[in-house]
Amino acid sequence: xxxxxxxxxxxxxxxxxxxxxxxxxxxxxxxxxxxxxxxxxxxxxxxxxxxxxxxxxxxxxxxxxxxxxxxxxxxxxxxxxxxxxxxxxxxxxxxxxxxxxxxxxxxxxxxxxxxxxxxxxxxxxxxxxxxxxxxxxxxxxxxxxxxxxxxxxxxxxxxxxxxxxxxxxxxxxxxxxxxxxxxxxxxxxxxxxxxxxxxxxxxxxxxxxxxxxxxxxxxxxxxxxxxxxxxxxxxxxxxxxxxxxxxxxx
Amino acid sequence: xxxxxxxxxxxxxxxxxxxxxxxxxxxxxxxxxxxxxxxxxxxxxxxxxxxxxxxxxxxxxxxxxxxxxxxxxxxxxxxxxxxxxxxxxxxxxxxxxxxxxxxxxxxxxxxxxxxxxxxxxxxxxxxxxxxxxxxxxxxxxxxxxxxxxxxxxxxxxxxxxxxxxxxxxxxxxxxxxxxxxxxxxxxxxxxxxxxxxxxxxxxxxxxxxxxxxxxxxxxxxxxxxxxxxxxxxxxxxxxxxxxxxxxxxxxxxxxxxxxxxxxxxxxxxxxxxxxxxxxxxxxxxxxxxxxxxxxxxxxxxxxxxxxxxxxxxxxxxxxxxxxxxxxxxxxxxxxxxxxxxxxxxxxxxxxxxxxxxxxxxxxxxxxxxxxxxxxxxxxxxxxxxxxxxxxxxxxxxxxxxxxxxxxxxxxxxxxxxxxxxxxxxxxxxxxxxxxxxxxxxxxxxxxxxxxxxxxxxxxxxxxxxxxxxxxxxxxxxxxxxxxxxxxxxxxxxx
Numbered sequence: 001x002x003x004x005x006x007x008x009x010x011x012x013x014x015x016x017x018x019x020x021x022x023x024x025x026x027x028x029x030x031x032x033x034x035x036x037x038x039x040x041x042x043x044x045x046x047x048x049x050x051x052x053x054x055x056x057x058x059x060x061x062x063x064x065x066x067x068x069x070x071x072x073x074x075x076x077x078x079x080x081x082x083x084x085x086x087x088x089x090x091x092x093x094x095x096x097x098x099x100x101x102x103x104x105x106x107x108x109x110x111x112x113x114x115x116x117x118x119x120x121x122x123x124x125x126x127x128x129x130x131x132x133x134x135x136x137x138x139x140x141x142x143x144x145x146x147x148x149x150x151x152x153x154x155x156x157x158x159x160x161x162x163x164x165x166x167x168x169x170x171x172x173x174x175x176x177x178x179x180x181x182x183x184x185x186x187x188x189x190x191x192x193x194x195x196x197x198x199x200x201x202x203x204x205x206x207x208x209x210x211x212x213x214x215x216x217x218x219x220x221x222x223x224x225x226x227x228x229x230x231x232x233x234x235x236x237x238x239x240x241x242x243x244x245x246x247x248x249x250x
Numbered sequence: 251x252x253x254x255x256x257x258x259x260x261x262x263x264x265x266x267x268x269x270x271x272x273x274x275x276x277x278x279x280x281x282x283x284x285x286x287x288x289x290x291x292x293x294x295x296x297x298x299x300x301x302x303x304x305x306x307x308x309x310x311x312x313x314x315x316x317x318x319x320x321x322x323x324x325x326x327x328x329x330x331x332x333x334x335x336x337x338x339x340x341x342x343x344x345x346x347x348x349x350x351x352x353x354x355x356x357x358x359x360x361x362x363x364x365x366x367x368x369x370x371x372x373x374x375x376x377x378x379x380x381x382x383x384x385x386x387x388x389x390x391x392x393x394x395x396x397x398x399x400x401x402x403x404x405x406x407x408x409x410x411x412x413x414x415x416x417x418x419x420x421x422x423x424x425x426x427x428x429x430x431x432x433x434x435x436x437x438x439x440x441x442x443x444x445x446x447x448x449x450x451x452x453x454x455x456x457x458x459x460x461x462x463x464x465x466x467x468x469x470x471x472x473x474x475x476x477x478x479x480x481x482x483x484x485x486x487x488x489x490x491x492x493x494x495x496x497x498x499x500x501x502x503x504x505x506x507x508x509x510x511x512x513x514x515x516x517x518x519x520x521x522x523x524x525x526x527x528x529x530x531x532x533x534x535x536x537x538x539x540x541x542x543x544x545x546x547x548x549x550x551x552x553x554x555x556x557x558x559x560x561x562x563x564x565x566x567x568x569x570x571x572x573x574x575x576x577x578x579x580x581x582x583x584x585x586x587x588x589x590x591x592x593x594x595x596x597x598x599x600x601x602x603x604x605x606x607x608x609x610x611x612x613x614x615x616x617x618x619x620x621x622x623x624x625x626x627x628x629x630x631x632x633x634x635x636x637x638x639x640x641x642x643x644x645x646x647x648x649x650x651x652x653x654x655x656x657x658x659x660x661x662x663x664x665x666x667x668x669x670x671x672x673x674x675x676x677x678x679x680x681x682x683x684x685x686x687x688x689x690x691x692x693x694x695x696x697x698x699x700x701x702x703x704x705x706x707x708x709x710x711x712x713x714x715x716x717x718x719x720x721x722x723x724x725x726x727x728x729x730x731x732x733x734x735x736x737x738x739x740x741x742x743x744x
Binding site for chain 1: 710716
């Protein structure tokens with residue numbers, strides 16, 4: 001579903017290499033987790049995958065569902081089925097949250113050559129998703145992330161994920177700023193959206209999120225590379241012993 | 251440099267930059283000129299020109315005197331230089347002060363309108379009859395120097411509402427015109443107001459009698475068609491006690507290499523408990539995108555007088571066109587408890603310059619004013635907010651709230667905010683908030699990462715930025731304004 005081959009990337013402005021050869025393969029139906037200390041490049045990886053213009057890919061390939069996407073715009077990557085839940089969702093004042101959701105939903109439909117939905121039809125789509133995420137309708141009337149609390153922003157990301165139903169969803173440190181109940185709810189949404197034909201990549205610092213989203217594969221990332229890969233028990237080991245022991249292992 | 255090198259450099263440019271360049275090259279939609287027989291006054295300005303115009307219009311004697319007095323005063327004045335806009339000196343002798351379609355038009359029968367003229371207005375999205383009738387908006391269309399069609403006149407008259415070209419008002423309601431014209435913007439006010447008073451050729455006249463709420467929105471469309479023509483129209487709106495009206499104004503012009511001068515005067519008068527909402531969507535030709543050549547100089551004086559107690563005047567403007575915009579729709583808050591409002595979106599792109607804002611002069615007790623200004627600069631443009639809030643000694647308990655937000659798109663444009671606050675009594679309150687932001691790569695990336703295109707993402711962000719002002723526009727205009735912004739900004743991210 002998602003294949004990353006020898007991916008190198010740098011911060012454009014500072015000309016600073018962050019990713020130094022990431023290799024990763026996620027098959028359809030799988031959930032992977034990437035864990036790593038601060039500055040390991042795990043969040044950079046998710047931004048580079050989504051096409052953040054602040055980063056430049058200097059080598060390597062990203063293959064989504066069989067197609068290389070590293071040359072595609074961020075818009076097209078999203079239309080092709082990639083989604084990233086932001087670690088720090090961006091506030092956009094004056095833009096209605098509900099209208100924004102519909103705009104994004106319709107962009108996807110248009111791309112698939114399906115008819116766009118009007119606000120009324122969208123309401124039906126949205127009701128189910130709101131229930132799934134456990135969000136109040138009043139969220140839709142607010143400006144996009146504007147004045148949202150940290151937790152509200154994260155849940156709004158999960159709502160977008162539920163509405164857009166991507167092929168590959170990346171959750172970039174979604175757990176930071178969420179309490180246990182909210183974590184549990186995120187886990188439920190992921191379980192509900194999980195199918196044999198999609199995949200999830202969870203980026204996190206701590207293993208506690210992985211109690212709710214149980215990964216098939218766990219990777220440890222240090223200094224821009226994946227240094228160890230294992231099953232979910234690796235997450236516990238990393239949490240307990242830190243990252244000093246890994247890296248030398250591979 | 252070889253072709254290959256160029257290619258390399260191009261690939262090295264960020265993808266956004268490229269799209270920006272494409273966007274910037276969007277053409278002005280209304281740049282066509284209508285081929286229509288026109289009667290022109292000879293170029294140049296002197297007493298004879300003024301007599302010619304006055305005679306053409308069959309004006310009463312007092313009007314000619316008004317014009318000549320203004321002209322004599324104008325001769326003693328110097329072009330103002332205090333604004334930050336830059337432009338070559340205007341040769342006032344190189345302008346036609348009168349241009350009119352040759353065919354005489356029967357105002358009540360649209361069938362008699364020159365088909366070419368009708369097509370022009372259709373191209374502009376102003377089908378004079380059918381669509382506006384459905385929308386329930388009465389329209390006065392001004393083509394170069396004359397009003398060519400005013401719709402719904404009869405129906406409005408049944409309510410006592412007068413809506414007609416000002417030249418006609420001079421014939422039919424000379425007393426009203428005499429009483430109010432120049433009472434808000436005297437010819438001594440400024441250089442361009444004096445010029446306008448001397449040579450104005452047409453404009454709209456609105457009179458809403460006591461207690462009448464105008465049954466439909468009134469609308470004017472201004473079009474400069476002839477090269478080297480100045481447009482000097484004058485709008486006068488009078489709302490008697492407890493009367494109210496919503497007035498919309500739209501403007502376009504063809505593309506010429508030479509600059510055209512538009513020096514209009516708008517005067518609003520609101521008596522006790524009257525209310526006037528005046529909205530403008532200005533989309534004059536802005537000049538060549540590459541060179542900045544041509545385009546309209548929009549030097550306009552707009553002012554409203556809240557003469558009566560509890561009266562209210564509200565200005566809403568969406569300024570997207572013109573090479574230079576230089577105007578400050580203002581309110582004189584004379585009546586106690588009167589209210590003045592100014593909601594503005596000024597968008598500049600390419601080489602455009604805008605120096606715009608408002609003046610709120612508080613004279614009566616407990617007068618209240620609100621200023622919300624949104625300036626958006628893209629390309630190499632310059633956008634300035636200039637405002638004055640003045641609370642006189644007599645304005646006990648007066649209040650003002652001002653919010654000035656600027657948004658920058660790219661790094662070659664500029665934004666200035668120049669507010670002046672002058673408070674002369676202890677009980678007055680003023681609040682001022684200002685912000686400047688750059689359209690963030692982070693906001694664009696966020697929206698695009700949800701599958702929204704760059705163009706749409708930018709338009710969405712800018713439209714969100716202007717929401718406070720768009721909310722004030724009548725629905726029909728809000729949609730138009732939104733589209734206009736989207737269009738003007740296409741491919742301008744930097």
